[in-house]
Amino acid sequence: MNIAFSNDAMKEFREIVARYPNKRAALLPALHLAQREFAWLPYEALEYVGRLLELPYSEVYDTASFYTMFKLKPTGKYHLQVCHTLSCALRGAGAICDHVKEKYGIGNGETTPDGKLSLVKVECLGSCGTAPVVQINDDYYEDLSPEQLDRILEGFKS
Amino acid sequence: MFEKVLTGHINIPDSQKLANYEKTGGYRAWRKALKEMTSDQVIEVVKQSNLRGRGGAGFPAGMKWGFVPKTTDKPHYLLNNADESEPGTFKDRLIINGNPHSTIEGSMIASYAIRANTCYIYIRGEFVKEAKVLESAIREAYDKGYLGKNILGSGFNLDMYVHRGAGAYICGEETGLIESLEGKRGWPRIKPPFPAIEGVFRCPTIVNNVETLACVPYIIERGAEWFKSIGPASGPGPKLYCLSGHVKKPGVYELPMGVNLKELIYEYGGGILNDKKLKAVIPGGSSVPVLTAEEIDVAMDFDSLAKIGTMLGSAGVIVMDEDTDMVNALLNIAHFYRHESCGQCTPCREGTHWAEKLLKKIKSGQGTMADIDLLAEVADHINFRTICPLGDAAAMPIQSFVKKFRHEFEAKVRKSAA
Incomplete structure (x- = not known):
């Protein structure tokens, strides 16, 4: 799976980050964006979002796994x-x-x-x-x- | 004659548009606050109005705003709590879809009152459409100059953003919401410090519910006396009641605070579905103590419901008819709280599991009399022993169902013994 935001998604990502005083606060919206782009959130997607927000994978997973809407496994169409x-x-x-x-x-x-x-x-x-x-x-x-x-x-x- | 204000114009086409909101007097209060009032005067009017929080706790809004320190070099934040997820509650969704500018204007005024230059509307993740409605309403407000820098020449700056949750009931609790907004698990914080002193990003923060904030423009525009003239003076105002379950006409009803519950169900709700008899009513969302059919001749306001041992909560009225299996109904609620417990405090994390397990056992016919007592005891051990009120919310239905409908629990046990 090739994991990287499209140019449009990257533009959106930058707008999201600008709304908050620190990068961590952009985690939930960034995960929503990643899920929209990649359909679900495999390890690579969480790791990618973590790199963008300067967060270790463990912390991204810690947050993502708390919320029912983040799909850590694929679902049907x-x-x-x-x-x-x-x-x-x-x-x-x-x-x-x-x-x-x-x-x-x-x-x-x-x-x-x-x-x-x-x-x-x-x-x-x-x-x-x-x-x-x-x-x-x-x-x-x-x-x-x-x-x-x-x-x-x-x-x-x- | 009661005038609907929160939902007065929601049935006209495009009621969510700024232009239609302005036709009903919208944004006059924002102009008035910015041009004619100081922050402290806004807080004073809201205090005078006795507006109490519509999210569940009923805390006086003006008093809450007054807790924000006057002298601080930190930025302040206003958080509009649109994480509507208390079972039986669906009023904020109606405001967002039909009258989003009311809660946006209320958020502006509240931000001005507490001297916040940033406001986030935290909306539950499932409300995808509603988040878009809010985003386009906020864009309209920016275009009109009601948000941004030096608003209407006042020198006041305010930015507003929509922040989506991602499926977690606990994020409706204000400190859970704050943690979630910071990009973490929605684990509630120990108080103090209270959010007004140290909230999001360790800065002074006020969290108010969508409906609470939606009331604010009307209070500023029409005055505290107008607001207090609607319903009981100790907790007045127009109120959105959510009616669901076994009623003929479920839905959201805007009525004066303190409407009689029986009238709400039988007149506004059209009575019980299929003309059955009523068995029980949960008056304020699934976490408040249940009422029997004999107890529903009561005013739906904070104090009247407290007097009979329950709560107005979020005004989510769930109606259950004579055929409802109360063990099943409680199991459904217990399952919800077990699923939604954030896992931070032992009494709640373990207790909600035990409660669900015991209820499954009783439902299956394998339970004993001792299990019924144990169930009530488990609830007693959760109640008041957790960081946040989710523990109490899980305990109160168990305690009240077992107390008021014990015969149904015993019948299942006796059946298994026979």
Whole structure:
């Protein structure tokens, strides 16, 4: 894996660093940027971000591993994050997970063999009034039934 | 007649745009503060208004601002806490999407009051769209000259940035948020020193919730007396209530502070889903003690809820109908706190694991009467024994569920004995 920011990403990185009085504070935004560029955060990406911010790999890993959104392992192209905290659980989150298991064959933390789809149960997404809610990559899909989820996934196609 | 201010114009198209915010009187307060008021006068008006924090603790905002030292050569910082993640809470997301300039203008005024020249809005990482809404609103404010150098000729400088979290409930706790902003694990700090003295980058820092800051422009514009005339004087103002779970019309309702909980559920929320009977209500986000159906004739304000042994918290009202299995519901909550415990303090790190394990055992029918008592005891040993309130947040639901719905726990145990 060739790990280096594109020119545009490097420009963005420099803008990020300028917002803070020290480089360490730019770590979370820099990791978000790296994840956007490289799809996930392998060792090389963490090490690269560390070099840019003058931080040892160990400290980058220490921070990155604390946060659930930083992918230290690859996920599917479409990453289903099903909220299963109380309000969503009361309104059918369990049925969504059961449906994904039955129809697409993946359980919590699993990816389909073709790498298209992955599922993870996540904690409260802060959208309890429109439960159940599933975040697919960056986008929220709210007030969702299993059938609606199927239609959304069909819409992605490729 | 109560007038919605925080959400008054959110249903018009492009309500998030600066021009539409200005049509409703937006940024008048910012001009007024810069041109007609000193920093101390701003703090005084907010103190007079009795605005209390909307993030969960209910601490008086003006008093908090007053803790920032008057003489210091360090830079000061304002942090707008948009790390909304208390289960049952989704009001800040509505403000950000529908009325972002209110919390941005409030952040400007608060920055001026505490003499901060930098403000970060720390938003939970999952709110990708909302972060973009805030970023474009901030750009609009720069373009209009409301941010930047020598704002409106006042000599005051202010920069504002959006900083995204990355999935960690604990970063909503103010010192956890500060650590996270510094690029570290969100491990809460021991207080003192309090952030107002030594916060982010070891500088004086104030952390306020999105909704708290959104109230500020309206207070500056309309005055402390107007604010105090809404709801109980000890903690007044317009308030966003989040309604979720088994109700017909879940959503965010802007109402006067102190609306009756029963009215909120049955009139605004349309009653219980499928016309079932009510069993229980969590009034202020998953960390506050649960109420039984008999206890809901209560005013939803800080003091009234404290009087009956629970809290307003973040005003996340979670409604549970007669068919809800309370052992299951508590297991769901206990799982959340076990997952979100940052691992720093032993009572919380170990206790939340034990609580979840015991609940799984009771749920599976393998539990004993002694397990129910042990569960309550584990909660007692977490409560008040940790650096930050996550420990208390994990303990309070356990203590209240076991106390008020003990028969459901016992029924599972008896079943296993039979």
